[in-house]
Amino acid sequence: MRPIIHCQLINDPFGDPGMYADIMFESRALLFDMGDVAGMASRKLLRVGHVFVSHAHMDHFAGFDHLLRLLLGRAKTVALYGPANFIDQVEHKLKAYTWNVIRNYTADLLFQVTEVAEGGALRNACFRSSLAFQREDLPETRMNGDGLASCGGLQVRCAILDHATPCLGFAVEEPAHVNVWKDRLDDLGLSVGPWLRDLKQAVLMQLQADTPITVLRRGDTGGASATLPLHALRDVVQVTKGQKIAYVVDVRYNPLNAERIRRLAFGADLLFIECAFLQVDAEQAARKNHLTAWQAGTLARQSDVKRLIPFHFSTRYRGRGEDLCAEADRAFRETSGSGELP
Numbered sequence: 001m002r003p004i005i006h007c008q009l010i011n012d013p014f015g016d017p018g019m020y021a022d023i024m025f026e027s028r029a030l031l032f033d034m035g036d037v038a039g040m041a042s043r044k045l046l047r048v049g050h051v052f053v054s055h056a057h058m059d060h061f062a063g064f065d066h067l068l069r070l071l072l073g074r075a076k077t078v079a080l081y082g083p084a085n086f087i088d089q090v091e092h093k094l095k096a097y098t099w100n101v102i103r104n105y106t107a108d109l110l111f112q113v114t115e116v117a118e119g120g121a122l123r124n125a126c127f128r129s130s131l132a133f134q135r136e137d138l139p140e141t142r143m144n145g146d147g148l149a150s151c152g153g154l155q156v157r158c159a160i161l162d163h164a165t166p167c168l169g170f171a172v173e174e175p176a177h178v179n180v181w182k183d184r185l186d187d188l189g190l191s192v193g194p195w196l197r198d199l200k201q202a203v204l205m206q207l208q209a210d211t212p213i214t215v216l217r218r219g220d221t222g223g224a225s226a227t228l229p230l231h232a233l234r235d236v237v238q239v240t241k242g243q244k245i246a247y248v249v250d251v252r253y254n255p256l257n258a259e260r261i262r263r264l265a266f267g268a269d270l271l272f273i274e275c276a277f278l279q280v281d282a283e284q285a286a287r288k289n290h291l292t293a294w295q296a297g298t299l300a301r302q303s304d305v306k307r308l309i310p311f312h313f314s315t316r317y318r319g320r321g322e323d324l325c326a327e328a329d330r331a332f333r334e335t336s337g338s339g340e341l342p
């Protein structure tokens, strides 16, 4: 399967946490947390249409100013998501500046902000540059189960976790992935082209077998010219499970958090998870409401994820990052099945 979602950490594991998820073929990207984003290329930040902020501790949110400055004067809409009080926090950031001349800008920059309350209520507001970023409250909505947002064809789910303040964990999922077999297209005398997008959509929507699909025959010029029923094209495509990527950072290790993380991350291809402390310092981790590497690896194993990406290391271990990675990996591969901490 060719991955649609390409992920990377925005800083090294000792730097501010954050993950950039680039969506192939769509000129768009998602950003999970935005602490220090100064090292990111502007062209990458300009692709970001959705920002998911776990909580507003500075190392997760201070980069808002950088993004704001980059986007000023551009016609752009950015959706921001965060936990309770997040709308107020965005408003306070915007109110910290003087906007007396911004009405003269022709391009409108719009922030659509959603905060997640316990119980699944979503509070919404927007701030647009043409109104000097005055807050406009919008009607409250609700999460669909744990579904928070749709970004193109992707779904983003969230879990409210406890970090001595509400902290959101996220999972981004591609509902299904449709592959096209080029050799089978050739066998039918068909060529690749934009029509394949309609075919994929019809398959994903499970349209009726006799649904006509406009195709491009080999040698045709001037665009699509014929139709075939969907059932005649069934062998051309293969539907596979889509990608799933989970992002969990800044949580204390307790049974409710563990249960919510397992439910959120279950079966993910990639789990980005904080490994702030070594297990030998578990008391310190608990006091600071963070996970140890062993706890993170254990949660990753229990969630049946394919791969674990450790990050958000406490700077006290600078130069010993490999120890944190090794401990997380040991817990991830632990086969006793007990899931108990050492």
Ligand SMILES: [Zn+2]
Pocket: 055, 057, 163, 250
């Ligand atoms: Zn924090």
